[in-house]
Amino acid sequence: xxxxxLQFLNxxxxxxxYALIALGLTLVxxxxxxxxxxxxxLFMLGAFCAVTLRKILTMQKVVLDEENLTAWxxxxxxxxxxxxxxxxxxxxxxxxxxxxxxILLAIPVMLVVGVVMERGLIKHFYRRPHxxxxxxxxxxxxxxxxIIKHYFGANPIPQPMPSNLAGAADIGVMMGMDPNIIxxxxxxxxYFAFSVIVIGAVFAFLQFTTFGxxxxxxxxDRETVGLIGIDIDKRFTAMFGLAAVxxxxxxxxxTPLLPPDYHLGMDFLVLTFVVVVVGGMGxxxxxxxxxFMLGILQSFASMTEIKAIxxxxxxxxxxxxxxxxxxxxxxxxxxxxxxxxx
Amino acid sequence: MTERKDGxxxxxxxxxxxxxxxxxxxxPTIITSAYAQEYRNKPTGDSVTLGFNVPQxxxxxDEGADELRAFELAVEHLNGEGDGGxxxxxxxxxxxxxxxxxxxxxxxxxxxxxxSDAARASAKRMIEKDGALMISGGSSSGVAIAVQGLCQEMGxxxxxxxxxxxxxxxxDKRRYGFRHFFNAYMSGAALGPVLGEEYGTDRRxxxxxxxxxxxxxxxxxxxxxxxxxxxxxxxTVKTPVGAGDFSxxxxxxxxxxxxxxxxxHYGRDMVNSLTQAVQFGLRDRxxxxxxxxxxxxxxxxxxxxxxxxNIKGILGSTNWNWSLQDAGSxxxxxxxxxxxxxxxxxxxxxxxxxxxxxxxxxxxxxxxYPPDVIRALEGHKFDGMGNGATEYRAEDHQCFKDVLVVxxxxxxxxxxxxxxxxxxxxxxxxxxDASIFGGELGPYEVSM
Numbered sequence: 195x196x197x198x199x200l201q202f203l204n205x206x207x208x209x210x211x212y213a214l215i216a217l218g219l220t221l222v223x224x225x226x227x228x229x230x231x232x233x234x235x236l237f238m239l240g241a242f243c244a245v246t247l248r249k250i251l252t253m254q255k256v257v258l259d260e261e262n263l264t265a266w267x268x269x270x271x272x273x274x275x276x277x278x279x280x281x282x283x284x285x286x287x288x289x290x291x292x293x294x295x296x297i298l299l300a301i302p303v304m305l306v307v308g309v310v311m312e313r314g315l316i317k318h319f320y321r322r323p324h325x326x327x328x329x330x331x332x333x334x335x336x337x338x339x340x341i342i343k344h345y346f347g348a349n350p351i352p353q354p355m356p357s358n359l360a361g362a363a364d365i366g367v368m369m370g371m372d373p374n375i376i377x378x379x380x381x382x383x384x385y386f387a388f389s390v391i392v393i394g395a396v397f398a399f400l401q402f403t404t405f406g407x408x409x410x411x412x413x414x415d416r417e418t419v420g421l422i423g424i425d426i427d428k429r430f431t432a433m434f435g436l437a438a439v440x441x442x443x444x445x446x447x448x449t450p451l452l453p454p455d456y457h458l459g460m461d462f463l464v465l466t467f468v469v470v471v472v473g474g475m476g477x478x479x480x481x482x483x484x485x486f487m488l489g490i491l492q493s494f495a496s497m498t499e500i501k502a503i504x505x506x507x508x509x510x511x512x513x514x515x516x517x518x519x520x521x522x523x524x525x526x527x528x529x530x531x532x533x534x535x536x
Numbered sequence: 537m538t539e540r541k542d543g544x545x546x547x548x549x550x551x552x553x554x555x556x557x558x559x560x561x562x563x564p565t566i567i568t569s570a571y572a573q574e575y576r577n578k579p580t581g582d583s584v585t586l587g588f589n590v591p592q593x594x595x596x597x598d599e600g601a602d603e604l605r606a607f608e609l610a611v612e613h614l615n616g617e618g619d620g621g622x623x624x625x626x627x628x629x630x631x632x633x634x635x636x637x638x639x640x641x642x643x644x645x646x647x648x649x650x651x652s653d654a655a656r657a658s659a660k661r662m663i664e665k666d667g668a669l670m671i672s673g674g675s676s677s678g679v680a681i682a683v684q685g686l687c688q689e690m691g692x693x694x695x696x697x698x699x700x701x702x703x704x705x706x707x708d709k710r711r712y713g714f715r716h717f718f719n720a721y722m723s724g725a726a727l728g729p730v731l732g733e734e735y736g737t738d739r740r741x742x743x744x745x746x747x748x749x750x751x752x753x754x755x756x757x758x759x760x761x762x763x764x765x766x767x768x769x770x771x772t773v774k775t776p777v778g779a780g781d782f783s784x785x786x787x788x789x790x791x792x793x794x795x796x797x798x799x800x801h802y803g804r805d806m807v808n809s810l811t812q813a814v815q816f817g818l819r820d821r822x823x824x825x826x827x828x829x830x831x832x833x834x835x836x837x838x839x840x841x842x843x844x845x846n847i848k849g850i851l852g853s854t855n856w857n858w859s860l861q862d863a864g865s866x867x868x869x870x871x872x873x874x875x876x877x878x879x880x881x882x883x884x885x886x887x888x889x890x891x892x893x894x895x896x897x898x899x900x901x902x903x904x905y906p907p908d909v910i911r912a913l914e915g916h917k918f919d920g921m922g923n924g925a926t927e928y929r930a931e932d933h934q935c936f937k938d939v940l941v942v943x944x945x946x947x948x949x950x951x952x953x954x955x956x957x958x959x960x961x962x963x964x965x966x967x968x969d970a971s972i973f974g975g976e977l978g979p980y981e982v983s984m
Contacts, residue, residue: 200787208781265858265866266873270950348597350807352844362817374822377790379815382783451815452780453807453842457595461780496784498771508784509776 196366196375201493203365207382207451209489210389214444215462216469216481217393218437224413224476225430228316229324231332234459234466235339236304236438240445241454242342243303244296245351251277251289291356293450300442308438312431335459343456350453355381381450388447392440393482399436400478409433413476468516474529484527488512575905576691576984577667584639584904586611586891587668589659589683590697592647595778595804596675599838599883603673603697604645605876606884610891613871614641621871622892625864625920630899637898648674652682659683663692669904670695672890675803675883677701677750684713691982693906695890698855698883700802700834702753705934706973711980712906714913714928716893716935717886720754721968723833723853726939726961728761730851735796735829737766742794744785744809746801747774754800758833762798770794775805782809786816795823798831806832807842814846835942838881840954847944847954854940856885856922857957865922879952889921893928907980924963931970933977939966 215237222230253276258269277285288295315334319327354360359380366376400406412419412426419426445458452458469488473480494500495511507514519527577585588607591600612618616633623631635641644666646658655674662668671687672695674680680699687694688710696704696715700723705715731739741762745755751774759769770792775785786809789797797818801809813819813830821828835852858869858879868888872880880888897912898904914930926937942955 196791197788200790201784204783204787208783264873265869265879267870268873268877343597348593348595349838350804350842352807352811352842352846354844360815361820362815375791377817377821379812379817381815451783451812453811453844455595455804461778493784498773498788501773 196371197497198494199376200378201497202490203378203382203386205490205493206486207386207389207489208493209486210386211444211448211462211485212466212469212489213482213485214389214392215441215466216473216485217396217478218441218444219466219470220473220476220478220481221396221433221437221440223470224478225409225433226312226316226320228319229327229331230316231328231463231467232311232335232338233331233437233441234461234463235335236307236441236459237445237448237462238339238342238454238456238459239307240300240304240442241353241449241458242346242445243300243442244293244353244446244449245346245454247296247299248289248292248353251275251292253277255279290354293353293355293446296446297443300446301439304438304442305435307442308435309431311438312434316434317431335463339456339459346456348455350455352453353449355450359384385447385451389444392443396436396440397478405429405432465512468512472516472519472526474526476530477526477528480526480528487527488515491515574984577663577669579639579669579904582639583642584636584669585667586641586643586894587646587659587662587666587671588643588673588887589646589648589655589662589671590673590887591650591675591679592645594650596650599675599698599803599836599881600648600673602838602881602884603675603887606872606880606888607643607673607891609871609875610888611641611643614892614895618875619867619871621867622864622888622921625867626892626896626918627920628918629920630896631892636895637902637904641895644668648676648679648683650676650679652678655679655683656686659686659694660690663687663690668692670894672894673697673887674699677704678748680704680713680715681708681749684708684710688712688978688982691906691984693894693909695894697887697890698836699750700754701750702757702973703749703975705932705975706753707975709932709934709973709975709977711910711933711977712982714890714893714933714935716890716926716928717882718853718855718937718939718966719934720750720757720833721973722939722966723754724757724761725966725968726941726959727758727831727833727851727853728765729965730941730959730961731762731767731831732765734851736826739765739767739796739826739829740770740794740824741767741796741798742770742789742792743772743798743800744782744789745772745774746777746805748777750802751777751800754833755798758798758800758831762796767796775801775809777805779805780808782812783816785809786813786818789813789818790816790821793824795826796829796831798833800833802834802836803839804842806834806839810843810850811846819849835944835955836882837952837954838883840944841951848946850944851958852942852944852955854882854942854955856882857940857942857955858885858952859955859957860922860940862920862922862924864920868922885922892921893918910980924960926963929970931977932973932975934970936963936967938963 219233254273257272260269262270362377362379469484473484496508590603613621613623646662648655659671670693674697677699680696684694694713702720743755745751799809818828832852835854840847897909901908901912916928919925923937939961941959943958
């Protein structure tokens with residue numbers, strides 16, 4: 195029972211990441227009609243906002259110690275962190291909280307990246323076939339990851355979570371069980387809560403603001419909205435920026451779970467496209483539902499008991515479920531008629 | 537009575553026999569030698585080209601870059617540039633800093649991408665188009681085995697880089713392939729006794745294993761070594777290479793009854809699985825009345841950087857570490873550090889040594905002719921290149937030398953001080969019978 199509960203928790207935090215990326219993908223597809231294969235790269239760029247902020251916060255003053263030499267005969271380096279020297283304990287806390295603080299950096303950076311990407315490249319492909327959109331955005335993703343590799347190297351770069359969230363929560367004790375039966379990392383619980391908040395905020399923005407109402411109207415009937423004098427293109431550009439921000443902050447918060455490297459986006463890209471298709475192209479609730487559902491299924495499929503019955507099922511479960519769902523419901527779980535059917 | 541003179545005289549019989557012997561024995565040698573001088577990429581000018589096949593893109597690009605630095609340094613030293621590095625400590629040595637057999641050493645590079653097909657294609661290109669006489673490098677057993685097979689077909693010597701699977705010099709060994717790096721069996725044999733000393737003989741181990749040739753042989757070796765100690769293997773679980781998030785494989789460990797987690801992972805998988813295992817509180821956990829332990833059988837300093845603080849106190853094994861104090865290691869670290877500003881990795885060390893060993897074998901053979909060079913390497917004993925006295929065993933082309941058991945530094949004194957040597961396990965403890973892993977080396981002579 196405890197194993198099932200733990201795998202359920204695993205599925206929730208994994209599903210949270212899938213849902214956040216798929217949400218951004220669906221926003222772009224629903225508004226602009228663009229199949230954006232560079233969306234995974236936006237998740238990766240967000241993660242590298244966290245890396246960059248930490249690099250800035252941990253910049254060090256280097257003093258050469260001429261009396262002590264390295265094994266290769268050069269003076270050893272004595273390093274002190276500027277921030278900690280200048281601000282003392284406050285500086286130490288800044289470094290400690292570098293990952294959550296990086297959200298403040300990622301929001302404007304990703305907004306700019308999203309808008310520039312849309313205005314500079316994507317808009318030229320609005321009326322082109324989806325195959326061409328896929329090719330150009332996939333190419334863009336490769337360019338972005340090679341740029342990151344050039345500046346940050348190919349190795350993963352660890353990003354520690356705040357020290358007070360580094361341990362594991364004894365959820366079993368909270369539920370009246372013996373200690374150490376159900377323990378789960380604090381940061382994974384934080385990530386799940388974070389993904390729920392971000393998803394809720396995006397839905398609230400679209401549901402309860404005038405801007406969101408216009409965007410939804412544009413998604414339903416772009417021409418009619420244009421006919422009443424609203425510049426829907428600008429709003430859709432803003433939505434592309436918003437999708438980039440959602441992917442970026444998701445990437446920032448994921449860094450303590452998976453030390454980021456240049457390839458991080460590609461690791462998620464295919465999976466999240468499956469999530470979008472299973473949820474129904476253009477359906478925001480469908481993307482979220484499918485994200486969590488596939489995350490949970492993937493976790494359960496990794497259980498030893500399940501793998502003993504069907505070896506290797508953990509590696510194909512998502513695609514297997516996708517095939518079954520698409521056979522039963524060709525438009526996905528919550529897909530609407532007419533989307534990608536022209 | 538008249539003596540018959542018409543039969544064969546004793547002298548004629550002897551002359552005939554001698555002529556026959558000469559024809560049967562010497563002539564083929566002459567013919568073979570004449571034929572033998574014609575081989576692929578025989579150097580005709582004043583230089584000889586070596587091919588360095590390393591991952592320049594992909595997940596192991598940083599390791600590949602370090603290998604390439606080592607190759608460049610080795611070429612410099614062979615050509616008499618720089619401080620000479622291990623040319624000054626290698627014993628015995630026929631190298632003089634005058635290239636190889638008087639020919640200046642040049643090199644070309646290829647990108648393995650850590651993919652077998654790409655690695656074979658780049659090796660083939662270097663052999664066929666660039667005229668490479670020897671291929672070296674790589675950061676994966678899958679790649680090493682694939683390239684080694686190609687080199688056997690093409691009659692080009694392959695001096696493997698970082699490859700740790702037993703199969704490379706076991707069931708997939710080849711006459712034209714040589715491995716200086718240690719293997720999974722040696723990791724198990726070296727780590728086993730240290731694990732017994734540190735964690736006792738009453739332990740229950742859970743394995744997470746990368747699902748490919750290296751992972752399988754690493755798991756088998758660790759399983760054999762720990763079970764020989766009296767440990768029980770609770771479960772062995774294969775994980776997909778590049779899984780990223782290992783949480784669904786780690787949670788079953790929590791209540792499995794195991795008190796040791798052995799991570800048969802390398803590279804990004806090692807970084808991710810170790811980081812996540814620590815996040816799940818495994819290192820702070822008690823199981824069966826003991827402190828829970830994590831073991832990483834194959835450590836690399838470059839990869840350890842990715843795991844950050846999570847590597848502290850974790851036991852593992854490594855082929856070589858820059859902190860070794862023998863003259864060869866110090867000479868190499870000094871040359872490499874002076875040129876690049878940081879110490880070399882174990883991948884760099886093995887690639888540097890392999891290049892020098894190949895060059896030395898050519899000098900000793902007095903020829904670039906591959907079968908002669910192979911014979912010079914087979915059974916060759918040397919010292920002064922780190923890890924003490926070493927032998928290239930003739931039966932499987934595996935180097936035997938001391939193996940290092942290391943622990944993640946608790947209090948690093950620099951950004952490079954990530955692994956502390958716990959024990960230098962003597963070669964005798966990690967040796968094994970070449971026949972246990974099967975395989976056939978194949979012929980010396982191959983048709984071009």
